[in-house]
Amino acid sequence: MKVKDLVCGMEIESEKAFAQREHEGRTFYFCSQDCVNKFDADPHKYGHPQEHEHDKGHDAHH
């Protein structure tokens, strides 16, 4: 399955992903340790990219 590494924006095959993380019931895949580190540091930043459009109210579900 093709998935997107939300940290760097690269498309990768989920079976070949360097690592994966679960966040709020969704699975995210990453191409490298560097990308995993960035995701771990701030999962909300990468876990909800579409919600960045309307930042107001984002704090409500923290």
Ligand SMILES: [Zn+2]
């Ligand atoms: Zn990456």
